[in-house]
Amino acid sequence: MANKYMKKYRYSLILLRELVIVDFKLRYQGSVLGYLWALLRPLFLFVIMYVFFVKVLDIGKEIPHWGVALLLGIVMWNFFQEVVKQGLKSVTKNGGIIRKINFPKYIIVVSTSLSAVINLLINLVVVVIFAAVDGVSPSWGMLLIPLFLVELYIFGTGLAFFLSAVNVKFRDIDYIWEIITQALFYGSAIMFPLNRVVDASREAAIIVSVSPITQAIQDARFFGVTKAVDSTHTITSSMFVIAAPYVITVLMFVIGALYFRRRSPYFAEDI
Amino acid sequence: MSDAKHAVEVYDVHKKFSYSRHKNNSLKRAITQVFKKKDHSHSEFYALNGISFNVEKGDFFGILGRNGSGKSTLLKIISEIYQPTSGSAKHHGKLVSFIELGVGFQPELTGRENIYLNGALLGFSKSEIDDMYDDIVSFAELEKFMNQNLKNYSSGMKVRLAFSVAIRAKADILVLDEVLAVGDAAFRKKCNTYFETLKDDKKTVILVTHSMGDVRKYCNKAIVIEKGQIIYEGGSEGAVEAYQGLFE
Numbered sequence: 001m002a003n004k005y006m007k008k009y010r011y012s013l014i015l016l017r018e019l020v021i022v023d024f025k026l027r028y029q030g031s032v033l034g035y036l037w038a039l040l041r042p043l044f045l046f047v048i049m050y051v052f053f054v055k056v057l058d059i060g061k062e063i064p065h066w067g068v069a070l071l072l073g074i075v076m077w078n079f080f081q082e083v084v085k086q087g088l089k090s091v092t093k094n095g096g097i098i099r100k101i102n103f104p105k106y107i108i109v110v111s112t113s114l115s116a117v118i119n120l121l122i123n124l125v126v127v128v129i130f131a132a133v134d135g136v137s138p139s140w141g142m143l144l145i146p147l148f149l150v151e152l153y154i155f156g157t158g159l160a161f162f163l164s165a166v167n168v169k170f171r172d173i174d175y176i177w178e179i180i181t182q183a184l185f186y187g188s189a190i191m192f193p194l195n196r197v198v199d200a201s202r203e204a205a206i207i208v209s210v211s212p213i214t215q216a217i218q219d220a221r222f223f224g225v226t227k228a229v230d231s232t233h234t235i236t237s238s239m240f241v242i243a244a245p246y247v248i249t250v251l252m253f254v255i256g257a258l259y260f261r262r263r264s265p266y267f268a269e270d271i
Numbered sequence: 272m273s274d275a276k277h278a279v280e281v282y283d284v285h286k287k288f289s290y291s292r293h294k295n296n297s298l299k300r301a302i303t304q305v306f307k308k309k310d311h312s313h314s315e316f317y318a319l320n321g322i323s324f325n326v327e328k329g330d331f332f333g334i335l336g337r338n339g340s341g342k343s344t345l346l347k348i349i350s351e352i353y354q355p356t357s358g359s360a361k362h363h364g365k366l367v368s369f370i371e372l373g374v375g376f377q378p379e380l381t382g383r384e385n386i387y388l389n390g391a392l393l394g395f396s397k398s399e400i401d402d403m404y405d406d407i408v409s410f411a412e413l414e415k416f417m418n419q420n421l422k423n424y425s426s427g428m429k430v431r432l433a434f435s436v437a438i439r440a441k442a443d444i445l446v447l448d449e450v451l452a453v454g455d456a457a458f459r460k461k462c463n464t465y466f467e468t469l470k471d472d473k474k475t476v477i478l479v480t481h482s483m484g485d486v487r488k489y490c491n492k493a494i495v496i497e498k499g500q501i502i503y504e505g506g507s508e509g510a511v512e513a514y515q516g517l518f519e
Contacts, residue, residue, distance in 0.1 A: 010394075010396075011394045014391050014394060014395070014396050014397075015391050015392065015394075017391070017397075018387060018388055018391035018392075018397075019391075022377060022380065022384070022388055025380060025384065026377065026379055026380070029379050029380075030379075096374070096375070097374055097375045097392070098352075099352065099370075100352070100370045100371050100374040101352070101368070101370075101374055101375075101392060102350055102351040102352050102368070103392070172299075265354045266354065268347070268352045268353055269288070269353055
């Protein structure tokens, strides 16, 4: 029996590896600079945003290293966004293979999310460059950043499992998610520090901090870049609120994975 | 493993498909359906109606039937791509199915990259394909084209490449759906050689085909399906007669 599970596991790994490679190759297919774009694209986009939001607009002026905190937040948001958006489309996109071959379907969602991880790592390199230029001093708190990235990954993948399975039957999910994304983007305090929300209403800040997206991003800013930003634990001492994002993350993943597993045997005929 | 004799056991398989008159993957329809008492735009259709048969180890097993008789649905249930509505389909041993050749081929990638992708879908690791790579390419006779994108291949070249990878599949049971219906005389010759090898190696093969020549030549047993039911089960000669009887 053990041998049987090993074989199953082996097939999944081989397939996973190949699908991630193919995805990466296809992304930069036909461009002159090729893979270099993976690094150049965020670099240029960051320079533009940095100049606009930090030098032109006055948002976050009072916070040291706000530019770096801003970039880190944008990178984390983009990561979450890519995991969910590409993930929810991944199953229907691969309908051709699903209808012809029997293989573990979760591989599709996981390979898409791993492609997002590769992009995240490249983007983080750019953030580190900005942090060094901006003179952010290294701290032990930075070691906590991977923890928040893992949290975002688990939350995003759980959502992707759930939404991709629903999307097989109801193609509206794609559009609905786009609208929700907009709300989440402004609700997660990404382009402005959470301090602004606290100034307006402490209750509102606590409510948005229950979301794993807000909490992961603000905590990464707080521990990794500057203690001048607010984060969940600086605005409330309620353990209930502080624990909520982690509980939501685990719940989302379990529900998403279970639902996906229940629906996946019927993907071939429903797509 | 239980039951050493049978490679595939199909027991009382039914398969129901539900069709909507309008394609039902929008939320609007799902919501409006809640408010309708009875949905009249829904129709059900049984593609398979109580199919039972066993395939023994080493059998070269033919499945015949007209277009739309349920052959492909049956193959997909045996291959675990579809779930039966009721009944069961079990197999003992590693099963690889070719419902189509070149599944997952990416036109924007090169022939070489597609070999690795297609191989991975068959369960081959990179190093395993590294070892077989030269053989795959020379068997497909595509040495000069491996660094070209697949979109520049002719359909014949694509089939050759796919077939060349497919025959590497290591399986106890092979399920083939009309894969030989494509290609020219040279390709057919390669297919024949491959079938001979499968027969000599005592592999279990399930073959869906419209070629009576192939049934006579390779199959030792066959079933004929009509409207989702088995109307003949037995030797290949009788199967050919029963199949041809459908058209009289």
